[in-house]
Amino acid sequence: MPKTELIHGDCVEVMKGFSDEVIDLTVTSPPYDNLRSYNGNNDLWGEHVWKDVIKELCRVTKRGGVVVWVVGDATVKGSETGSSFKQALFAKDCGFRLHDTMIWLKPNPMPRTHNRYEQAFEYMFVFSKGRPKTWNPKMIACKMAGKKRGGTFQHNGDGVRLPKHKGGVYAKTKQADNVWVCAGGSKTKHPAEFPEALITDHILSWSNEVDTVFDPFMGSGTTGVACKNLNRDFVGIELDECYFEIAKKRISEA
Numbered sequence: 001m002p003k004t005e006l007i008h009g010d011c012v013e014v015m016k017g018f019s020d021e022v023i024d025l026t027v028t029s030p031p032y033d034n035l036r037s038y039n040g041n042n043d044l045w046g047e048h049v050w051k052d053v054i055k056e057l058c059r060v061t062k063r064g065g066v067v068v069w070v071v072g073d074a075t076v077k078g079s080e081t082g083s084s085f086k087q088a089l090f091a092k093d094c095g096f097r098l099h100d101t102m103i104w105l106k107p108n109p110m111p112r113t114h115n116r117y118e119q120a121f122e123y124m125f126v127f128s129k130g131r132p133k134t135w136n137p138k139m140i141a142c143k144m145a146g147k148k149r150g151g152t153f154q155h156n157g158d159g160v161r162l163p164k165h166k167g168g169v170y171a172k173t174k175q176a177d178n179v180w181v182c183a184g185g186s187k188t189k190h191p192a193e194f195p196e197a198l199i200t201d202h203i204l205s206w207s208n209e210v211d212t213v214f215d216p217f218m219g220s221g222t223t224g225v226a227c228k229n230l231n232r233d234f235v236g237i238e239l240d241e242c243y244f245e246i247a248k249k250r251i252s253e254a
Helices: 011-015 047-060 083-094 196-206 222-230 241-253
Strands: 004-008 023-028 061-071 097-105 121-128 139-141 152-155 161-165 173-175 179-181 212-215 233-238
Touching: 004 222, 004 241, 011 047, 011 233, 023 047, 023 196, 047 061, 047 083, 061 083, 061 196, 083 097, 083 121, 196 222, 212 222, 222 233, 222 241, 233 241
Parallel strands: 004 233, 023 061, 023 212, 097 179, 212 233
Antiparallel strands: 061 121, 097 121, 139 173, 152 161
């Protein structure tokens, strides 16, 4: 049975008590740019806090471990804040690699009236501590499966066209790209609940069974629910007491 540890408290202070390099994978979405109201706790979040969180994540993540950091930007006085980019660059300064910049595309964005296109995505930055030790790529059906494929050619230094790869047939599946389409929507009172399908794909991609998965901003506990279903150990921290109780109930019932 996977082990689960749920902690009610400030994630920065709690993480200070963690040993070095104990987490295989973190999947989280921090509060950002006051785009949501978290029971009045928004004032507790700011640049000084997210910097401390990223520093601690770098310390507690195992060599070869990964952090999936899901964020977006507010628009203030007609300009996007760019907070997401600041956080990604700071993570690199702390010692993480920016292994991949992924997109979570939402097919059901909230319609608004303004002079820009609808905001339909969030960034999913994949930070790694060195080369990722685990890679289980998400595979999708290939539309050309079974059809004949032509060979490829390239020119050598003298300009002669030479065969590079022989032709064959297309495989049944192929590796997914880094834009994942997944509808949002909350099942609980939490205003920014993760879709379980999105979290499941990240957990399967970057970890193996019995690895330890962490969410320092646990919210309603979706990462913990997915871990229980996928046989991963889970550690979750949540500051808000109401959301903590929701997460505890959901994970216990998973």
